Structures are given as structure tokens and as C-alpha cells.
Amino acid sequence: MDVEKINSIIDLFKASGLDEMSLELKDFKIMMKNNKLEYVTSNVIKNSDVKELIIDDEKNTNGDWVKAPFVGTFYSSASENDKPYVEVGQKVSKGDVLCILEAMKVMNEIKSDRNGTILEIKAKNGNMVEFDEELILIGE
Structure with a gap:
């Protein structure tokens, strides 16, 4: 699964309002909770690439x-x-x-x-x- 598809899955999850979601395919697994990406694992994507997928959704708050x-x-x-x-x-x-x-x-x-x-x-x-x-x- 390419990075663009993963990002679209993440965007769908954020927009859904769900508390948590997991998706598991033959060679890919993604788990998200409370609008934060917990972890992503895949046999196709290298671990160094996975770090780039984690999106910082922190609001700039005081x-x-x-x-x-x-x-x-x-x-x-x-x-x-x-x-x-x-x-x-x-x-x-x-x-x-x-x-x-x-x-x-x-x-x-x-x-x-x-x-x-x-x-x-x-x-x-x-x-x-x-x-x-x-x-x-x-x-x-």
C-alpha cells in the first residue's frame, strides 16, 4: 500500500469522528485511536517510511x-x-x-x-x- 493511500485512510478516520479504527489486509495493518495514529506496521513499507506517516495533530494551545x-x-x-x-x-x-x-x-x-x-x-x-x-x- 502506498503512502498516498495510507494518508487518505488517515484523513477519512479524522473526518469520521470515530474513537478508534483498525484496518488489516494481507500485508498491511493500521490502527488509529482518538484521532491520533498509534502505530502503523507493514511488510511493504520500511520502518523509516512509517515515521513520516505519523501526523502531528496537536493544536497550538496555551x-x-x-x-x-x-x-x-x-x-x-x-x-x-x-x-x-x-x-x-x-x-x-x-x-x-x-x-x-x-x-x-x-x-x-x-x-x-x-x-x-x-x-x-x-x-x-x-x-x-x-x-x-x-x-x-x-x-x-
Whole structure:
């Protein structure tokens, strides 16, 4: 599979809004998650070429990510009927609850470590998050 086809697959994935996708052919495998290319392997493409395929999709933001301190299930509110703890554009203060991470049936409040404004919420309500995964971006 040539680089142009791989790039078109990546573009389709980004535009789809899917959380993750994998494609496996006889001599090619690509896996993508959360609009970031995790890894690409292929018997046809050399490893040196693969590095060029990884696209830096980082937004130019002035802020700090609140990252998951452990693996768990992300909840944006205390219950389904409650409004989310935070929304994009909302001002937060140090100590404000941003979300809940459930691990081993224990609900853990994740609190802001700074004052600022919510710029982005990457985690989806009810989805599993990995250790050190970016959850919420807080900026000035």
C-alpha cells in the first residue's frame, strides 16, 4: 500500500469522528485511536517510511492537560441526569471537580490543580481512559 493511500485512510478516520479504527489486509495493518495514529506496521513499507506517516495533530494551545492518574471509566457528571461538572469555555478554580474516574467500583473525583478556563474536553462520558491519557485542557 502506498503512502498516498495510507494518508487518505488517515484523513477519512479524522473526518469520521470515530474513537478508534483498525484496518488489516494481507500485508498491511493500521490502527488509529482518538484521532491520533498509534502505530502503523507493514511488510511493504520500511520502518523509516512509517515515521513520516505519523501526523502531528496537536493544536497550538496555551494550556495544560489534566491527565488520567490511572486507568478507569470517565464520567463528566455525578449521574446521567446531572449537568457536566465542566464545559468548554467555563472558568474553573483550583480544587474544582472536573470529572469522575471510576476504578474498581470506586468513584474518584479529579480536581483542577489550577485556575483557568476549560479549552477542550477530550474524554468521552462513559468511556475507558488509559493512564496518563489527556482528559481536559485548562488554559488562561
